Amino acid sequence: MTNASIEKATLLLDEAYQDHKEIEALSSTIPNLSIEDAYSIQLHRIQVAVDQGSIITGKKIGLTSLAMQSLLGVDQPDYGHLLASMEIPNGGAVSLRTLFQPKIEGEIAFVLKEDLAGPNVTIEQVMRATDYVVPAIEIIDSRIKDWKINLIDTVADNASCGLYVLGSNKVTINEIDLKSVTMQLLKNNEIVNEGKGTDVLGDPALCVAWLANKLYEYGVSLKAGEVILSGALSTAVVAEPGDTFVAKFSTLGEATVQFSK
Template sequence: MDLQAIAKELLEAEIQRRPIEPLTSTYPGLTVEEAYRIQLAGVEMKLKQGRRVIGKKIGLTSKAMQDLLGVKEPDYGHLLDHMLLLEGEPCPRDELLWPRVEGEIAFILKDTLKGPGVTIADVFRATEGVMPAIEIVDSRIRDWKIKLPDTIADNASSGRFVLGSRMVPVKDLDLRLIGMVLEKNGQVVNTGAGAAVWGHPAAAVAWLANKLAEFDIALEAGEIILSGAITAAVEAAAGDVFTVSFYGLGTLSLRFI
């Protein structure tokens, strides 16, 4: 199995916006570790194209999503500079394949975090503040027919993301109890609270720091960490407007064109 070739196939699918068949069908023996190696190879290819890593994202933090894919821990992906949309900037639908929208809490780090042994307290000490965020997940795998190695290899099904304009010190909040409302075109479609994210959003960040230690990777000072979806993702089409509202963090909107 040529992991570099698979990474290139995924990259070309993203650039050309042409989905590929599930990797787990084409390569039935694909393991989770191999999938992470494919992801890292793909990130390296993007860095050579001039992209820059600006953070990380955590996926599969909810029990419902873990049960759906038959896993017992989250996964992660890399955030690159071209994925960040400015608040108020529309998202062109035709740049993506199967976009879905999630509301999340973003951590902005002031210090480096590197596992193993990172705790929630370590995450608090290393965090400058938290911000409301919208993540647009996307998949280069046809029709979202993914298993765990598929999404991991595909950079944890990353697409785009938006940050709010307000950062709040983490010490001023109980992140487990922060409520969130997700609206699509003015209608409430999902509600949830921070505890839906791995029991506590900071616990998800600690998990990430410890998981990345297996690959000798750190969460660097200044990075943006998307801690995981609070509710299920919602499909997006051109013309749709999404708004996420967080108690104590504020409101953030995103329009697809």
């Protein structure tokens, strides 16, 4: 792609935010987009946000479970950036007017105490670099109309990231077997789906290693203090006005968010 094409795609996404109006898939309106182009668009938009005062707080890994890959018809994970403005306090309320078409996912979040830089990061290095893990909810959202997206569209749109919630229970990495952690996602006190640590690439720590190695391709590394959302343990659930969601994890505790009109 040319810089002009990247700027066009960036403008379309920015206008979607500003006008609060969903747009057609970038992959259908801008021909011949590649995954590399999509990451260029994402990185360009994040750099603009940072230049305007936004603060990067971490990264999110998406499409790590078979459930989410099947939902979008893809066969590989992706990643996006977390900004300080995206964090919602545990138990906080979100107005649906500020979002497009949100869905809820339960995830395990890693908080780093050391930098992680690819290209050959291992699970063992992830474990050493992790300060603690916490229960988390990711509110995914898409600026693309009716969620009619492919991998290129979601990557360009910051991996369909909306907001995130971190639980208050901090667990050090040597106190927990990440692969055996189970999760129940409750919507208005009813279990709507369940998952386990092994549902994300077999091990949540492997997801973080994948991310560090993928970021190396773009000259980016994970930094101490960053939050890493390691991927949804089950498929995403639509959020509607009045809903309360709780992601309840064995060992880890829970994260909660509410939705108003």
